Amino acid sequence: MKYLFLKQWMAEYPAESQVMEGVYLLPELFIIQLKGGKQLCINLIRKNSFPFFAADAFALSQAKPLWQKLKKSTLLSPRLAETDRIIYFPLQHRDIYGELQQFTLVAELMPPQPNVILLNKDSVIVDSLFKYSLADNPQRQILPNLAYQPPKSSFVPEDNPIAAYPDASATCNGYFENLYRSLLQSPVENSGIQHTVSLLSKEQKKLEKKLKLQLGDLENAEQSEHWLACAEALKPNLQRIATGQTSFTSINYLDPGLKELEVKLLADKSPKENLHIYLKKFHKAKNGLEIIKANLDQTRAELARVAELLERVKSGAAPELINANETSPRQMLKTVSEIDKLLGIRLGDDYQIVIGRKAKENDFISTQLGKPHDYWFHSRIYHGAHVLLRCFKKQTPPPELIELCCALAAGYSKAKNSLNVPVDYTQLRYVRKPRKSAPGFVTYTNHHSVYASPLDIRKARELLCAK
Numbered sequence: 001m002k003y004l005f006l007k008q009w010m011a012e013y014p015a016e017s018q019v020m021e022g023v024y025l026l027p028e029l030f031i032i033q034l035k036g037g038k039q040l041c042i043n044l045i046r047k048n049s050f051p052f053f054a055a056d057a058f059a060l061s062q063a064k065p066l067w068q069k070l071k072k073s074t075l076l077s078p079r080l081a082e083t084d085r086i087i088y089f090p091l092q093h094r095d096i097y098g099e100l101q102q103f104t105l106v107a108e109l110m111p112p113q114p115n116v117i118l119l120n121k122d123s124v125i126v127d128s129l130f131k132y133s134l135a136d137n138p139q140r141q142i143l144p145n146l147a148y149q150p151p152k153s154s155f156v157p158e159d160n161p162i163a164a165y166p167d168a169s170a171t172c173n174g175y176f177e178n179l180y181r182s183l184l185q186s187p188v189e190n191s192g193i194q195h196t197v198s199l200l201s202k203e204q205k206k207l208e209k210k211l212k213l214q215l216g217d218l219e220n221a222e223q224s225e226h227w228l229a230c231a232e233a234l235k236p237n238l239q240r241i242a243t244g245q246t247s248f249t250s251i252n253y254l255d256p257g258l259k260e261l262e263v264k265l266l267a268d269k270s271p272k273e274n275l276h277i278y279l280k281k282f283h284k285a286k287n288g289l290e291i292i293k294a295n296l297d298q299t300r301a302e303l304a305r306v307a308e309l310l311e312r313v314k315s316g317a318a319p320e321l322i323n324a325n326e327t328s329p330r331q332m333l334k335t336v337s338e339i340d341k342l343l344g345i346r347l348g349d350d351y352q353i354v355i356g357r358k359a360k361e362n363d364f365i366s367t368q369l370g371k372p373h374d375y376w377f378h379s380r381i382y383h384g385a386h387v388l389l390r391c392f393k394k395q396t397p398p399p400e401l402i403e404l405c406c407a408l409a410a411g412y413s414k415a416k417n418s419l420n421v422p423v424d425y426t427q428l429r430y431v432r433k434p435r436k437s438a439p440g441f442v443t444y445t446n447h448h449s450v451y452a453s454p455l456d457i458r459k460a461r462e463l464l465c466a467k
Contacts, residue, residue: 001050001109001176003085003157008172009051010080010087018075020091024063027373027394029180030107030116030129031058032075040075042107042116043180044129049114051087051107052176059396062373062427067118067127069093070103084155085109108151115142123148196332200310203329207303214296221292224285229254230263231278234271241271305333338364343457345464351397352390353405355412355457359440362386363433366442372429375402377409380422380449384413386440388428404463407455420451 019035030042031054039054073093080087089105102121108114117128125148133141140149162172169175233250234241241248244267252261265274309332342361344354354369356362365388366376373394377387387409389397402425410421426447433442455463 001048001085003155004160004162005172005175006050006080006085006087006109007157008162009176010078012171012173013078015077017077020070020073020075022060022068023066023070024060025066025129026058026063027371029058031060031063032105033060034075041180042109042114043176044114044116045180046113047111048179049085049109049111050176050179051109052173052180055174055177062396064429070118073103081150083157084151084153086150106148110151110153110155117142117148119148196313197310199329200306200313200332204303204306204310207299207306211296211299211303214292214299217288217292218296220281221285221289224282224289225254227278227282227285229261231275231282233261233263234275234278238271238275241265241274243267243270302333309333309336335368339369345457345461347401347464350391350393350395351401352392353408353460354388354390355408356386356388356440357412359438362440366428366431367433370428370431372427374428375405375425376428376431376444377405377423377425378444379409379413379415380424382414382421384409384415386442387412403450403452404455404460406450406452408457408460410452411454411456413454416454416456419453421454422449423452424449 018038018040020032021035022033024031024033028044030044032040034040037057039057040051041054041058042051043049070091070093073091076090076092078087078089086109087107089107091103091105093101093103095101103126104119104123106115106117106119108117113130115128115130118126120126125142125144125146127144128142131142131144133143139152142148165172165175167175167178169178229252232253234248237248237250245265246267247265248263249260250263251258255261263274263278265271266277269277306329339354342354342365343357344352346352354365356365362385366386370376370388370390374391375389375397377389378384385408387405389401389405391397406423406425409423409425410416410418413421415421424444424447426444430446431442431444
């Protein structure tokens with residue numbers, strides 16, 4: 001976010017101190033719950049981070065509580081750093097002994113990774129949302145019990161005044177809140193899509209270049225008979241050719257009409273070396289023709305898949321690739337191919353139900369495909385499928401959709417012929433796969449348990465279509 005907008009938001013900040021009732025974390029959103037129902041939010045979306053007071057409070061039922069020691073703390077007037085996009089929020093907290101403690105919340109709002117850091121009165125790090133050592137960042141480390149050091153950067157704050165907000169909001173806070181909700185709900189505006197499109201476009205150009213080279217190889221390979229004719233024309237005439245000649249005209253011994261053939265020569269090669277070059281071209285073309293054709297077919301197929309995936313990403317139909325910053329194009333293709341093989345139901349742009357029928361598929365949807373805000377379902381006592389409810393807009397699903405997913409988890413378990421099957425469900429953030437555990441094995445916490453009547457995917461589709 002531009003420094004000028006942050007400066008304007010600070011100018012609108014209320015002058016009075018406020019009491020904190022808790023600190024919570026939702027995906028890409030840090031929330032300070034204030035007394036009276038107000039919420040001070042810090043958006044953690046990469047490349048566009050900013051604070052705002054939420055007019056419409058966010059539901060905290062699925063939020064992760066943080067830093068319980070800050071409960072009932074007093075939030076004082078914040079300060080914006082003069083040289084970069086960092087806001088310092090001073091806090092005062094009275095402990096159980098009545099002693100006043102000083103803390104500071106540091107909101108670093110710069111790309112590539114916004115962060116919120118809790119400091120004590122001596123500017124020593126107590127905790128942070130994102131921790132990293134010098135191995136991750138050679139410039140500095142953010143770890144508990146270390147002195148806090150602001151990031152070093154060449155950023156220069158702008159001086160131009162703000163004429164108007166892009167969405168015509170009356171206040172900077174209103175603009176920030178509207179912007180966050182649009183980033184949250186509109187995948188087209190998400191910077192992750194732009195990053196993915198860029199990666200796939202580069203892969204597309206790379207494959208087009210590869211295809212052009214392979215077509216050149218094919219053209220050479222299809223001239224195998226010409227290379228052999230040149231070699232046969234040179235064999236009986238080696239004594240008649242002098243080093244330095246650039247061409248030689250002879251009879252084409254492979255032509256039934258014995259027509260003349262002009263053989264191109266390399267001037268810096270001897271006649272015998274020119275003969276060996278033509279023989280090598282012939283054998284390479286003869287042996288490699290089928291391989292080149294197979295490689296061409298493979299490159300064309302990859303190019304078609306990349307082009308198709310590029311269109312899906314641009315249209316927002318591949319949300320699993322959003323913010324896939326460390327994923328290569330080939331891994332993207334593999335991921336989408338794996339998803340296309342899964343049993344599932346797509347519910348518009350909001351949700352998708354995915355069912356893992358094998359241990360390998362269970363591992364894939366629970367450890368690779370799902371996001372922390374997605375919902376995970378599994379029969380409690382019986383072996384069965386992992387069912388994942390993908391929430392593309394990070395919203396809480398309606399109760400009837402939760403009930404349907406529970407029924408599917410029961411239907412794809414060993415108890416599918418029973419009437420009431422115990423099913424556990426939780427957000428994927430609470431699902432863990434122990435190291436070196438068997439395929440499909442996970443542990444989970446913070447779950448809800450219900451009894452569900454088994455349902456297969458065909459009947460689930462019929463129920464959804466009837467609504």
